[in-house]
Amino acid sequence: MVTTHVLGYPRIGARRALKFALEAYWRGELDEAALLEQGRQVCAAQWAAQAEAGLGRITVGDFAFYDHVLDTALLFGVVPERFAAGSGSALERAFRMARGRARPGDPWETQACELTKWFDTNYHYLVPELEVDQRFTVDAEPWLTRWRAAQGLGRPLKGVLLGPLTFLWLAKPAGTPFDRLALLEPLLEAYAEVLERFGAAGVEWLQIDEPILGLDLPDAWRAAFARAYGRLAEAPAPRLLLASYFGRLAENRELLLSLPVAGVHVDAVRGGDDLERVADGLRADQVLSAGVIEGRNVWRADLSAWLDRLAPLYARLGERLWLGSSCSLLHVPLDLEAETRLDPAIRPWLAFARQKLDELAVLARALTDGREAVAEALAAADAALAARRASPLTVDPAVRERLAGLRPEDARRARPYPQRAPLQRARLGLGPLPTTTIGSFPQTEAIRRARAEHRAGRMAEDAYRAFMREQIRDAVERQERLGLDVLVHGEPERNDMVEYFGGLLDGMLVTEHGWVQSYGSRCVKPPIVYGDVRRPGPMTVRLDPPTRSR
Amino acid sequence: MLTGPVTLQQWSFVRDDLPRAEVARQLALCLRDEVADLEAAGIAVIQIDEPALREGLPLREADRPAYLEWAVQAFRLAAGGAADETQIHTHMCYSEFNDIIEHIAALDADVITIETSRSRMELLAAFEAFEYPNEIGPGVYDIHSPRVPTVEEMVELLLAAAARIPPQRLWVNPDCGLKTRSWEEVEPALANMVAAARIVREKLGLVRPAAAPA
Numbered sequence: 218m219v220t221t222h223v224l225g226y227p228r229i230g231a232r233r234a235l236k237f238a239l240e241a242y243w244r245g246e247l248d249e250a251a252l253l254e255q256g257r258q259v260c261a262a263q264w265a266a267q268a269e270a271g272l273g274r275i276t277v278g279d280f281a282f283y284d285h286v287l288d289t290a291l292l293f294g295v296v297p298e299r300f301a302a303g304s305g306s307a308l309e310r311a312f313r314m315a316r317g318r319a320r321p322g323d324p325w326e327t328q329a330c331e332l333t334k335w336f337d338t339n340y341h342y343l344v345p346e347l348e349v350d351q352r353f354t355v356d357a358e359p360w361l362t363r364w365r366a367a368q369g370l371g372r373p374l375k376g377v378l379l380g381p382l383t384f385l386w387l388a389k390p391a392g393t394p395f396d397r398l399a400l401l402e403p404l405l406e407a408y409a410e411v412l413e414r415f416g417a418a419g420v421e422w423l424q425i426d427e428p429i430l431g432l433d434l435p436d437a438w439r440a441a442f443a444r445a446y447g448r449l450a451e452a453p454a455p456r457l458l459l460a461s462y463f464g465r466l467a468e469n470r471e472l473l474l475s476l477p478v479a480g481v482h483v484d485a486v487r488g489g490d491d492l493e494r495v496a497d498g499l500r501a502d503q504v505l506s507a508g509v510i511e512g513r514n515v516w517r518a519d520l521s522a523w524l525d526r527l528a529p530l531y532a533r534l535g536e537r538l539w540l541g542s543s544c545s546l547l548h549v550p551l552d553l554e555a556e557t558r559l560d561p562a563i564r565p566w567l568a569f570a571r572q573k574l575d576e577l578a579v580l581a582r583a584l585t586d587g588r589e590a591v592a593e594a595l596a597a598a599d600a601a602l603a604a605r606r607a608s609p610l611t612v613d614p615a616v617r618e619r620l621a622g623l624r625p626e627d628a629r630r631a632r633p634y635p636q637r638a639p640l641q642r643a644r645l646g647l648g649p650l651p652t653t654t655i656g657s658f659p660q661t662e663a664i665r666r667a668r669a670e671h672r673a674g675r676m677a678e679d680a681y682r683a684f685m686r687e688q689i690r691d692a693v694e695r696q697e698r699l700g701l702d703v704l705v706h707g708e709p710e711r712n713d714m715v716e717y718f719g720g721l722l723d724g725m726l727v728t729e730h731g732w733v734q735s736y737g738s739r740c741v742k743p744p745i746v747y748g749d750v751r752r753p754g755p756m757t758v759r760l761d762p763p764t765r766s767r
Numbered sequence: 768m769l770t771g772p773v774t775l776q777q778w779s780f781v782r783d784d785l786p787r788a789e790v791a792r793q794l795a796l797c798l799r800d801e802v803a804d805l806e807a808a809g810i811a812v813i814q815i816d817e818p819a820l821r822e823g824l825p826l827r828e829a830d831r832p833a834y835l836e837w838a839v840q841a842f843r844l845a846a847g848g849a850a851d852e853t854q855i856h857t858h859m860c861y862s863e864f865n866d867i868i869e870h871i872a873a874l875d876a877d878v879i880t881i882e883t884s885r886s887r888m889e890l891l892a893a894f895e896a897f898e899y900p901n902e903i904g905p906g907v908y909d910i911h912s913p914r915v916p917t918v919e920e921m922v923e924l925l926l927a928a929a930a931r932i933p934p935q936r937l938w939v940n941p942d943c944g945l946k947t948r949s950w951e952e953v954e955p956a957l958a959n960m961v962a963a964a965r966i967v968r969e970k971l972g973l974v975r976p977a978a979a980p981a
Binding site for chain 1: 768770812946
């Protein structure tokens with residue numbers, strides 16, 4: 218049987234339950250016990266979904282209340298000096314690192330850690346801060362508590378942990394810059410201790426994430442991999458599944474294959490032919506996890522095409538072939554079933570996290586029991602893909618024609634900047650050092666309420682527009698009183714700078730519940746571009762007031 | 768205020784049956800038409816934001832030139848239809864763009880406002896190494912903090928910016944949009960910002976605008 222698994226699962230909960238619990242806790246309206254209970258429920262739901270889909274191993278350790286990089290820092294005692302003094306629970310300290318304060322009136326309020334983008338995604342992680350003489354300690358209890366809870370399911374599990382080199386790569390020196398690799402040896406001792414604890418707790422397989430293998434790495438960092446995994450291989454358990462994702466392995470492929478780990482995971486969606494090349498270099502006792510189900514997008518997979526690609530690998534590797542998501546499913550919405558208003562023609566083209574679990578299960582059965590064992594599921598996937606390819610919804614001949622007719626000068630203003638500038642200054646009547654703002658003004662409670670009422674159909678279009686015009690007039694008056702030179706309309710009508718336009722353009726759709734974690738409790742609802750994009754009519758003009766504003 | 772073609776697709780789930788460059792061009796045409804409608808309605812300044820331009824940069828160096836080429840072209844296609852008298856602004860909310868500053872210049876926006884609050888030194892260094900040809904508004908206060916910035920600190924920052932960027936191409940603005948703040952925080956902060964701009968105009972011996980309201 219082919220083992221199936223995912224690298225991670227959405228952790229915001231159904232209907233963003235964790236977001237609302239976190240925000241209630243931060244406002245002081247929910248106590249810690251209730252928040253922890255909500256966390257347990259989200260984990261239980263993650264595991265239940267994987268169990269229900271019949272995955273070979275259920276993934277444990279990918280949950281985090283705020284961020285998994287923060288949790289890795291806490292696991293190894295990487296807590297900046299300014300948070301060391303604060304009293305309270307471990308969770309309160311974690312929230313101080315994430316947001317500056319745990320709850321209103323927190324006497325230990327201080328400057329939060331920096332947030333930055335996780336590789337090329339729109340997820341943000343908290344940057345760990347390292348001292349030049351950083352000491353690492355181990356606090357594995359939060360991780361192990363979840364592991365023990367998952368053991369109660371009585372099913373095969375797999376743990377997840379961020380790897381030591383990616384952790385160091387993502388961290389930054391707290392003060393004067395220094396070579397972070399100088400901290401590798403002490404960090405490895407702490408990792409070894411964690412592995413020992415995990416092994417003792419019954420962790421057989423541990424997915425250890427090293428996505429920096431998809432980057433252009435300096436030689437010193439490449440060399441450090443052999444040292445790091447040589448040291449971690451000394452532990453008798455757990456077996457390590459070294460996971461690379463997001464980028465092509467390219468020159469790091471030989472490096473990956475040289476490491477003494479029990480298995481490797483390859484992103485087969487973004488990795489080009491990495492999958493086949495890694496299979497060629499695999500040692501006889503190693504597992505290869507093929508990351509075939511896309512963790513970065515929402516399209517239903519071409520299962521038949523994947524089976525064509527996987528069949529020769531399965532013939533060679535047998536049970537040593539695992540099937541997984543390309544990366545964590547953190548980056549896709551939870552469940553297509555929650556959508557009630559999707560165009561029935563488009564719905565079958567999509568797969569959110571929950572549907573992707575089923576896709577993995579179908580692929581695994583097709584490999585082990587033959588395609589006829591899942592003929593119905595494969596036929597449905599084939600039909601959906603064929604319908605999508607043939608659908609007039611995806612192609613707008615007028616758009617294609619216009620694009621084909623573009624000339625190079627269409628991407629150029631008529632005059633160069635030095636000639637435009639005096640024309641613009643004269644028109645705007647601007648003096649030196651003009652003052653302005655970036656575009657948006659406070660989204661007051663009244664504005665948010667009006668948008669929600671309008672969306673729910675409880676506020677009529679006319680009343681809504683009048684309300685928004687009034688907000689704009691108020692913002693303009695305030696700017697005039699302040700003496701700003703270039704005014705903005707303040708964007709009261711914009712829920713989000715992408716979703717707003719996504720809802721107005723043909724070829725794009727906005728879901729009801731397609732939320733994805735951006736950082737902490739902040740979620741975004743990315744629109745889906747399913748076809749050629751066309752503007753059916755003006756999107757911003759009717760609300761924008763005239764002259765000297767943008 | 769429009770969201771640029773690169774950001775619209777970077778923050779969407781994009782179809783996998785058409786190259787991303789093509790999707791960006793389609794989005795650019797939609798925005799180009801919106802720019803034309805805004806101009807027709809009498810709008811003289813149009814901002815097209817590209818906060819995700821940097822984050823879309825491919826992980827591997829070898830893939831970057833192709834991305835930057837189509838990303839810059841998409842922005843230019845969105846803005847390129849604007850009349851010369853229309854001022855195109857763009858905003859970038861990150862500071863790590865030393866490595867792509869030439870491509871940001873290639874966007875050819877008339878004015879770029881940038882988030883400089885957290886790493887001012889690094890950012891201004893980029894402008895020393897590469898002379899940005901158009902107008903720049905380095906954010907003079909951090910909107911992510913509820914603290915109201917003082918006139919003095921903003922004067923100091925503006926003078927520091929004016930030492931690196933010719934004052935005739937310098938704008939005065941906060942470092943990001945103000946939607947997450949309250950009016951109680953925004954109004955005193957902006958009043959201080961306007962006051963700081965007046966002081967710096969005088970200190971630098973620049974002519975004050977005739978019709979600035981009190």
